[in-house]
Amino acid sequence: MLELRDVSKIVAGRTHISDVSLQLEPGSLNVLLGPTLAGKTTLMRLMAGLDQPTSGSVLMDGRDQAGVPVQKRSVAMVYQQFINYPALTVYENIASPLRVAGADRATIDRKVRAAAELLRLTPYLQRLPLELSGGQQQRTAIARAMVKEARLVLLDEPLANLDYKLREELRAELPRIFAESGAIFVYATTEPAEALLLGGNTATLSEGRVTQFGPTIGVFRNPADLITARTFSDPPLNTIELEKRGSRFVLEGTPGIPVPGRLAGIADASYTIAFRPHHLSLRDKGGGVPVEARVVVTEITGSESFIHVDYAGRRWVMLEEGIHRIELGETVRLFIDARHLLVFDGAGRSAAAMPMAA
């Protein structure tokens, strides 16, 4: 088990990582989700031992890793750039960590072939990396990380430089590949969709802090705070600040939004109401709260439409099934799906986690 205890990293007076505590189990896939500069790479470097924390400690199976050089740790890393030895064949590339470890010929051959099979590289073993497509190059790099049989495998946006479709295919394959190894996987990405496709656990990062850590779908559905909800939302999260009075969130010109039953007990105050774009719709799917908004831009993907609307100066995005060509500037009636409302208090904490007033 890899454990980070109150890890902070401060470089030249600037905080890169702030008080991160995480426990990562063997055989688990852990996604670090956050925008560029949120601290994903820094956190990975700390896990790998390439950097030392300014304070706090990194423990592997309960042993403090401070002072243990990277070479002596059981770590493999895959980067956004496809890093392979250009002069070595795919076979030799995959074999390289085993050769360094001094494995015998038969073992090397067995492991290389197994990894190649797993990553569908068998037909290309005798080729040079630069003769392969980007996806195959990255698979080679991943295979090299796998044969090392490291306890900790770090993947830093490994699919970012690949074509969309290739990304989709590798994303579907990766969980299977990971499941077959017993290592701790840490996977950094900026894309919420990628985290959801990979599953496992997700830690959302914002400005060097881990805002929430837990099973991916749980973090997505029940974000602990507004920052997490924003980080984990693509298209962007829709929000509005409203006053709670009794059983309703007051919204001028409408009957308001009924406070969901599960939150009936929260105190009357100002709240940020948030909902994801697919919970805003042109039709009432049951329990919908009607609002009127002006259409700013529509984008059509063929099966879905993204309709950007302006509601009292706020920009919202609606994700609607099917094709909807709506005149720009037109005012349309929309329904907010109240069942999936996220409610945050003034400090941005989820109201779902608040003590109920009786």
Place this chain on the structure above:
Amino acid sequence: MARIDVKGLRHAYTDRPASEADYALRRVDHVFEDGGAYALLGPSGCGKTTLLNIISGLIRPSEGAILFNGTDVTDLPTEARNIAQVFQFPVVYDTMTVYDNLAFPLRNRRVPEEAVARRVREVIAMLGLEERANRRAQGLTGDEKQKISLGRGLVRADVNAILFDEPLTVIDPHLKWALRTQLKEMHRRFGHTMVYVTHDQTEALTFADTVVVMYEGEIVQIGTPEELFERPRHTFVGYFIGSPGMNLLPATLDGTTARLGSQAVELPGRPAMQPAGRLQVGIRPEFVRLGREGMPVSIGKVEDVGRKKIVRAKLEGEDISVVIDEDAEIPAEPHVTFDPAHLNLYADSWRLELGARP
């Protein structure tokens, strides 16, 4: 602004192409209408960037001609074509301020300084870069730099076309949304002919009115996002557009009935002539209904991706994906039915037009 005709374009990067495979562009004929928003979509190596660079004049085609408003510009250098281009990695002149960056293309063309100032101020306001105007471009973030690259195209009121070469690759997901809508607004406002190269279907489909899908140096389909989604002309388009891509199931034809193993599917019509070659039925995962009736399937894996679930199943031994709602339940004895309006039939990968019922 201009209408761009490309006629009989072929291009090989080698001097003496020996075979068809040496051509990055095999044969392209197309008309980009004045003021249209086009996307060139395809995987890496499909020739889309080559085509873009031929339009901008950075590459001279091996064969064929490019016409701007009917005038042959094949032999004109880039600077004489009066086009703008935004690249994958933001290109900014590091030592200049944001203002000077935007003024650069105008000053190079000896536009009087007061006209430069007026135009640059306008574009800066449009891009929301007012506060950065006098800062050096070097220290800006990726999306700001990309806005500057775009801005350098926009300052020239009279450009024939604005070309985009995967401009959002290095931008964080939530900023992509903002930049993309900004692009759409610019297009609406100025009506430039825009050509946008990407491998990302969402970007292509949301940006363009007309999407040109390319594969192995050729155009496989030109159409609106709906057409590409609902009636892919080639199985490649079916696979490439949509996530997951279209389900393709081997079939035999019996009148208007397609037989999938021991199951039968009624087609909306009969193909004009008796098809030859390998037959496949194509149905998008979005148009497969999962329920208690229809053809029995065995379910392999359910991927909960937040706003929907992707069910991976087997139908008559063939892989099939089904997209269901986030709240939908999976029945104990799962069966599938296909929406007949969205069935497509392919012979040797090309779509057959299904006429009315006899």
Place this chain on the structure above:
Amino acid sequence: MNKTWNNKAWFLVLPVLALVAFSAVIPLMTVVNYSVQDTFGNNVFFWAGTEWFEEILHSDRFWAAMGRNLVFSAVVLAIEVPLGIFIALNMPRKGWGVPVCLVLMALPLLIPFNVVGTIWQVFGRIDIGLLGRGLYALGLDYNYVNDPVDAWATIVLMDVWHWTSLVVLLCYAGLVSIPDAYYQAAKIDGASRWAVFRYIQLPKMHRVLLIAILLRFMDSFMIYTEPFVLTGGGPGNTTTFLSIDLVKLAIGEFNLGEAAAMSIIYFLIILLMSWVFYTVMTNYGTEKR
């Protein structure tokens, strides 16, 4: 960025520190020792204090040599830097021409200083040298042994021939690292050749250029071997640079104290100038951030 911290790393640096102590610090201390004393040989020393320094700083001979050094460095930099940039800009970026050009460029750098001096000494001779004979045949009154201008021209030419390559190679390295998109964007923006140089190539070369200028300044300011071989400091004292003067003073006149004081001043000047150069050049790129 701080990497893995591990104090053992200092042990790896130890041999180098020891070597530097032996090769630089200890000899330097000896020089300092000489500079504050006087001797007439036989290992008898008298305390002289700052006398030698004062004498040097008031000596016309020192300032004349110093002036020659400054002029020489200025001339050499003024020729080599633009010429180096010009050649680097015109070198091929791809194809078979690249290795050929690189080898040709590296060639002069591989030749030892004294050999360069000897080559040019022979090359410039009016009786058997190709250059000297050629110029003579053209009716030019060329003679680097007697004519100060000819001597200077030959030394400058020799230095340019020897060292421009260094500037070229460094600039070339800077140039090839510029992504193609920059040139393409510049074409689209309608930038002139000069604008491309001024706003793309120069900013991207700025760092390597700084190193090139620094290296060429330090090196040219310390010039010794080539003029020593070619002219021996003549005719008269017209090519007597500080280093040559120093050797004359120390070995020729056996004026150890004065020579030591002079070498310390010389050393401090180079240190100061390099520091000034470095600060000015690094700040130039970052001032308005």
